[in-house]
Amino acid sequence: MRPERSGEKSYYKSNAMVLLTRKIEFAASHFYHNPDFSQEENRRVFGKCNNPHGHGHNYSLEVTVAGEPDPVTGMVLDLKDLKEILEREVMQRMDHRHLNYEVPELAGRIPTCENMARVIWDLLEPQIKQGKLHRVRLYETPDLFADCYRNGSAGAMA
Amino acid sequence: MPVGAQNEMQNGVKVALGRRYRFSASHRLHSAAFSEEENERVYGKCNNPHGHGHNYMLEVLVSGAVDPATGMIANLADLDGFVERVVLEPFDHRSLNEEVAAFRNKVPTTENLCIEIFERLKSFPKAKLERVRVQETSNNSFEYAGDHPGESIGPIR
Numbered sequence: 001m002r003p004e005r006s007g008e009k010s011y012y013k014s015n016a017m018v019l020l021t022r023k024i025e026f027a028a029s030h031f032y033h034n035p036d037f038s039q040e041e042n043r044r045v046f047g048k049c050n051n052p053h054g055h056g057h058n059y060s061l062e063v064t065v066a067g068e069p070d071p072v073t074g075m076v077l078d079l080k081d082l083k084e085i086l087e088r089e090v091m092q093r094m095d096h097r098h099l100n101y102e103v104p105e106l107a108g109r110i111p112t113c114e115n116m117a118r119v120i121w122d123l124l125e126p127q128i129k130q131g132k133l134h135r136v137r138l139y140e141t142p143d144l145f146a147d148c149y150r151n152g153s154a155g156a157m158a
Numbered sequence: 159m160p161v162g163a164q165n166e167m168q169n170g171v172k173v174a175l176g177r178r179y180r181f182s183a184s185h186r187l188h189s190a191a192f193s194e195e196e197n198e199r200v201y202g203k204c205n206n207p208h209g210h211g212h213n214y215m216l217e218v219l220v221s222g223a224v225d226p227a228t229g230m231i232a233n234l235a236d237l238d239g240f241v242e243r244v245v246l247e248p249f250d251h252r253s254l255n256e257e258v259a260a261f262r263n264k265v266p267t268t269e270n271l272c273i274e275i276f277e278r279l280k281s282f283p284k285a286k287l288e289r290v291r292v293q294e295t296s297n298n299s300f301e302y303a304g305d306h307p308g309e310s311i312g313p314i315r
Contacts, residue, residue: 034227045228047235110229114173118224121171143178144234147219151172 019134020076021064024086026095029056030111033100054098060139061090063124067131077130089123113138117146130143174288175231179241181250184211185266188255209253214268215293216245216275220285232284244278266290268294272302280304 031054032046042050049055063086067076093103099111105123109115117138125133139145183244187204197205204210218241222231248258254266260274272292280287289303 032229036227045233109226112224112229114175114224114231115229118171118173137176145176146231147174147176149172149174151170 001146017066018067018069019064019066020077020082020131021062022079022082022086023060023062024090025058025060025089027056027058028094028097028099030055030099031055032110032112034110038097053145054100061086061092062132062135062137062139064135064137065128065131066134070130075130077128081130082128085124085127089127090120094124113140113144113146117148121148172184172221173224173231174218174219175237175285176219177234177237177241179216179218180213181216181246182211182213183249183252183254184209185254185261186210187265187267189262189265190263202260211253212294214249214271216241217293217300218279219288219290220282224283232282236284237282240282241279248281267268268300269302270290272300276302276304 009065031051032049033052034045035044037045063082065077065082069076093105097103099106100114103111103119105119106115109119117136120138121133121136124136134149136148185251186206186209186313187201187206189200192200209243218237218238220232224231230311237302252258254261254271261270262268272290276287276290278288289301291299291301293299
């Protein structure tokens with residue numbers, strides 16, 4: 001608790017959790033193929049996404065961090081720091097890359113939205129030193145996304 | 159390819175899949191419990207006896223284990239087919255009041271629409287329905303996560 005100066009109106013409550021979200025966009029190519037499946041099975045399960053020549057998306061990533069604003073800076077965390085983390089962990093790994101061949105963290109996994117959101121969560125969580133990673137939402141198209149969040153948190157909400 | 163079933167939650171982290179759909183429908187907000195004046199006062203323009211319509215956006219969120227063989231919680235073709243059959247086909251380009259039985263005696267506000275859609279989608283066999291969000295216009299949207307959403311209800315942003 002921050003000591004309250006006499007006469008100061010304390011409308012910044014302590015323990016007021018705030019969610020901060022930063023969005024980045026990257027472009028990457030991929031295709032879906034499971035070597036354990038027959039050609040027909042791959043085609044049936046993955047449809048057009050099985051095309052071995054691949055296809056691409058403009059991904060949009062929303063990263064939400066939860067925390068109490070620092071009483072001195074007024075920040076949950078410095079956006080500059082978050083921007084650097086996202087640049088290093090996500091952009092440099094995935095932007096303008098082929099997700100099947102060039103991202104070691106996805107090796108052996110089908111590069112679906114679900115798997116990518118999970119990999120991004122695991123990359124980001126240890127890097128967030130102020131506040132806590134609350135939700136990762138990865139849009140593959142404007143109508144399709146995957147959310148990653150701690151069970152029981154408010155992350156399920158829009 | 160990793161072998162064996164992946165836990166639904168690894169280290170307490172959950173993955174959910176969100177998908178958006180669109181449909182257009184007409185409705186009229188009118189309650190048999192109110193007098194004409196009361197209906198007019200409560201629902202305003204939305205009480206126009208000829209009805210009006212919206213382009214609705216439906217967002218469906220499902221969760222579950224990510225199948226290591228497919229990388230998916232649920233195959234989109236299955237989810238799309240299910241939503242098409244139980245929601246889009248019966249709602250798109252329809253009058254909600256006249257053509258959806260649930261709204262014979264219930265006002266088709268978007269709150270009630272959310273609940274109706276949730277009830278229709280919760281039997282999706284391939285994943286757990288977490289919640290639905292229905293956007294009536296770009297300025298209003300409504301969410302419903304079932305009767306007992308437990309801790310998943312939180313601040314909306």
